[in-house]
Amino acid sequence: MSLQQSILNGDRLALSRLLTEIENGSDQGHQALNDLFKHTGSAHLIGVTGAPGTGKSSLVNRLVQHYRNPSAQQKSKRIAVVAVDPSSPFSGGAVLGDRIRMNDLVGDNGVFIRSMASRGSLGGLAATTAGLVQAFDAAGYDIIFIETVGAGQAEVDIAKLAHTTLVVEAPGLGDDVQAIKAGILEIADILVLNKADRPGVESAERALKGMLQLGHPIEKVFHHHGRSEQINTEEESEQDADEWITPLHRLISTDGTGLNELVKSISKHREYLEASGDLARRDRARLESEVDDLLQLEMMLRWRDSTPPDIYQATIDKLTNRQLSPRQAAAILLNGDDSQ
């Protein structure tokens, strides 16, 4: 039986092997993804991001447990977690904590957790994450969490992979956390104020509401839907199909307070995406961006293969001697002259 067929049949070991191939960027991994891609598109991709110390992992842990053991009228879902740590470009050690925290999920065959540290490699973290997510999607996982530690550009890139993005905040994280929020808030479909039993929760909530009301312009590239300036913290309020109003949920992930409301928001957002046509639009934008990344990588590899090393070295020598600027050096390496 082929690797692909084993994965479609639910073989965890085969899936695990494929994930490693994808991380390594091997030809076998690429080939398998080509073959499996037609089986993707069913999973709900949920991004979870936010600043350090906001308790993202325990939040994800709670959500996983909820979807595995739902109330009587709902079906248990198969869940995958891709935990990405862009702040650790050198070693896999930093995400170890996530694995440990998820210990109570070990042994559940309906849950698959994969931690990944940035390799700082050509091709990039977002591309590798996209591959892992596609593998889980093809393997029939219903919900795939994409969890990132931190709140920089890398996290924003990874958030583009998700259908529903949860941005997690917590009270009292220090001076320039406010600064981080400003950028990261704009990718939030749902805002979670975690650790809501901590001091400062009221002022944090006020600050977040204020920021939501500022109504930052939406990046049309990957957020095609409109956004109201109205704030909604009520779970039962109206969400019409044309417009998604980012809700703000208080949560205490250690004891589960607020979890049910959050889960309802997640499923409402999924319904909104389907009803509004945003699901298809986001899917297209996401795939376009993945193709762009692949094109860029492939062109760079081809250029490297076709450029004689001595010409490259001679040009870089002139650059370090300040005879050429970086832009002039690039023009020479592309054109054979500096006419740029």
Add this chain to the structure above:
Amino acid sequence: MSLQQSILNGDRLALSRLLTEIENGSDQGHQALNDLFKHTGSAHLIGVTGAPGTGKSSLVNRLVQHYRNPSAQQKSKRIAVVAVDPSSPFSGGAVLGDRIRMNDLVGDNGVFIRSMASRGSLGGLAATTAGLVQAFDAAGYDIIFIETVGAGQAEVDIAKLAHTTLVVEAPGLGDDVQAIKAGILEIADILVLNKADRPGVESAERALKGMLQLGHPIEKVFHHHGRSEQINTEEESEQDADEWITPLHRLISTDGTGLNELVKSISKHREYLEASGDLARRDRARLESEVDDLLQLEMMLRWRDSTPPDIYQATIDKLTNRQLSPRQAAAILLNGDDSQ
């Protein structure tokens, strides 16, 4: 007089105009950088990075004041600060705080502060930052601080621009700050434990020493020097020319305690870079990486110009219908077939 000549003559307004052109990626900016590049290479580039809440801005503020008003036997230096906020891809607002905090430096003609938010643009934040730094370097600034908010991949990319990288930590910042440290520590030439008057400073120092002792493998691409596993917190200890031992300094940037020791470490690191040949090696690696980025951007732009929009749209349609995988779509768009 040309823009370039005005800048070489120390005209602040001309410099300010050039910085804007560089941020906008205009042809005039590129042309000016080409002409000015031969005047670069003298400044000491100091990167300052670390997690939110560690007090990077007030630390930079202190250092700037020190270099502007040194003790009797030293010359006052001209200082530039490039404050980059990769967590704010959409708006310039988030770095406003830095400008405000630097208010006491306003009016000093020997200091130039430029805040920049990520534009999320083609070409990228690191490339634009490199351009700004080159402009300041050509304009004769002796020390250029490159300050980044956050601790993700974008910060690591930006740290590669610096000769000397200060990683700033502080006691008690929350649960997964530890995780961030693991990745970011490896780019530290000097480690600063700021807010050393806060509770938890001993345990933070112990944790940081432990991590330094782990001796993470060094990324040879941009850190060519060896690194000992020995820890050094004494300002007067030996640093031989072949080997740089990352020192750990306690600092209280609000009152300046520990500042003199930090300043000594910075100048020792500069001496080390020159004596060991690392300065030239880092310069080369940095410029190579900038050329790589420019090549990638230019190839992508050329490919876009040469690809008929209808072929692109038809291929993306097949992709969203799952008839093609992203990799197959990229191959078609590059080769006209999917033989990849």
